Amino acid sequence: MQYIVIDLEWNQSMEAGHSKKEAGPAGSPLYKIPPCEIIEIGAVKLNENFEIIGEFNELVRPRLYKQLHFATRKVTHIKQSELEQARGFSKVAAAFLKWVGNEKHVFCTWGSMDLTEFQRNLDYYHIRSPFQNPLLFYDLQRIYCLQYENAIHTRSLESAVDALGIPKDIPFHRASADTYYTALVMRKLDMERYHNELTPDLHRVPRRHSEEYLLNYDDYNLYVSRAFPDAIALMLDLSIRQTPCPVCGAKAVKKIKWFSSNHDFFCMAVCKKHGLLKAKIHVKHADAGGIFGVRKVELSDEESLEQMKERKLALAEKRRKKIRAEKEAAQAEAEAVKEPVKEKPVKEKPIKEKPVKENKKEPAKDPLRKGKKISKKRKA
Numbered sequence: 001m002q003y004i005v006i007d008l009e010w011n012q013s014m015e016a017g018h019s020k021k022e023a024g025p026a027g028s029p030l031y032k033i034p035p036c037e038i039i040e041i042g043a044v045k046l047n048e049n050f051e052i053i054g055e056f057n058e059l060v061r062p063r064l065y066k067q068l069h070f071a072t073r074k075v076t077h078i079k080q081s082e083l084e085q086a087r088g089f090s091k092v093a094a095a096f097l098k099w100v101g102n103e104k105h106v107f108c109t110w111g112s113m114d115l116t117e118f119q120r121n122l123d124y125y126h127i128r129s130p131f132q133n134p135l136l137f138y139d140l141q142r143i144y145c146l147q148y149e150n151a152i153h154t155r156s157l158e159s160a161v162d163a164l165g166i167p168k169d170i171p172f173h174r175a176s177a178d179t180y181y182t183a184l185v186m187r188k189l190d191m192e193r194y195h196n197e198l199t200p201d202l203h204r205v206p207r208r209h210s211e212e213y214l215l216n217y218d219d220y221n222l223y224v225s226r227a228f229p230d231a232i233a234l235m236l237d238l239s240i241r242q243t244p245c246p247v248c249g250a251k252a253v254k255k256i257k258w259f260s261s262n263h264d265f266f267c268m269a270v271c272k273k274h275g276l277l278k279a280k281i282h283v284k285h286a287d288a289g290g291i292f293g294v295r296k297v298e299l300s301d302e303e304s305l306e307q308m309k310e311r312k313l314a315l316a317e318k319r320r321k322k323i324r325a326e327k328e329a330a331q332a333e334a335e336a337v338k339e340p341v342k343e344k345p346v347k348e349k350p351i352k353e354k355p356v357k358e359n360k361k362e363p364a365k366d367p368l369r370k371g372k373k374i375s376k377k378r379k380a
Helices: 070-076 080-084 089-100 114-124 140-148 157-163 175-188 231-236 302-338 367-379
Strands: 002-011 037-046 052-059 105-109 135-139 199-201 213-216 220-224 253-261 264-271 275-285 291-299
Touching (some): 002 070, 002 114, 037 114, 052 089, 052 175, 105 140, 105 175, 114 199, 140 157, 140 175, 157 175, 231 275, 253 302, 264 302, 275 302
Parallel strands (some): 105 135
Antiparallel strands (some): 002 037, 135 199, 220 291, 253 264, 264 275
C-alpha cells in the first residue's frame, strides 16, 4: 500500500461572484466554470512505513483566471511570470496521474477540498476521471483533531506542525512544502488506530439507487444518496430515512421523527441492543445538479435526546408564531379590502346669486319730431 499525499494551490477570479453556484434540478451543473483554477500540483509518495519514496511538483499555466489574484500571490509568493512559462493543466494532470501509477494506493490530504477541486478541473478540461466511485481518502486534518484534540475542528497545517514540535525548514503555502509537512505530521498519527477513518469525496454522487453506499465506522455510519430535484423528493425516499445501528446494523425504532432545521434533517432512534441513536441528514448541492443527502447515524445518550426534544419544540413554536402572524396579516388585509372606503363629505359652497342688472333702455325717439323738423325746413 502506498500513500499519495497531495496538495494543490489554486487561483480564483478577480471579480467577486464570477463563478456562482446554480442550484438547478438534477442534471444541470452546479458551476458553469470551476470556482478555483489549479496553478500548482504537489505530491509525495510514501511507502507502508511512511517514508518518502517519490515527489511530484509542477506549476500550471492558468487559462480561466489568467490574472493572479492578489491574495493568492501574497500567500504563495508565486510570480505571474512563472505561471506564464508553465505547461497547461491537461499536460500537467496527465503527468501527475502517470506519476501516481497503478500500484495500490490511497490519497491523503490536509482538509477535504483538494480532490474535489482537482476533479472539477478535470471535468472542465473534459479529462476522464481515473478515480473509483466512491473515492475514499484520508483527511489527515480530521484524524489529527480526533487523536490530539478528541474532537473535529479545523486546524491549520502550520499550527499542527508547531504543536508536534516539527522543525520548520521551508516556508509554508507552496504545494511541495505543504505535502512535505503533511507527510511529517502523518508519521506522528496513529494510522493503525484510524485506518478505518476514510472520508468519501463528494464531487461525484451516486447516479442511481443501486450506486448509493453505506460506510461503517467504529461508532457511526455514513450513507450517501443519489441526487434528487429537491429536499422534498429526497425525504420521500425510504433509504435515506432509515436509521441502522452503527454497531449491529439492526433497524432502529424512531424516538423522535425526522424534522428539519437550517435545511438539514434530524431524528432520534432506539436500537434494542445498543440504545439511543442520533441521526442527521446533511443536504448538499451536487456538482452535477440537484441535491443529495449524507446521513450520519451515531451512538447517543439521554442528554442528547432531551436537547433534541427541546430543539424540536422550539422550532415548532417558532413556526406556529410565524403561521399565526401570516394569518393575522392576511385577515387584516382582507378586512381592509371588504371595509367600504369612507368618503370625506364635500362641503357645498353656497352659490352667490349675482344681482341682475336692469337694462336702462333709452326712450324711443318719436319719429314725428324728426318729421316736424323736416317740415319746418320745407316751410322755410
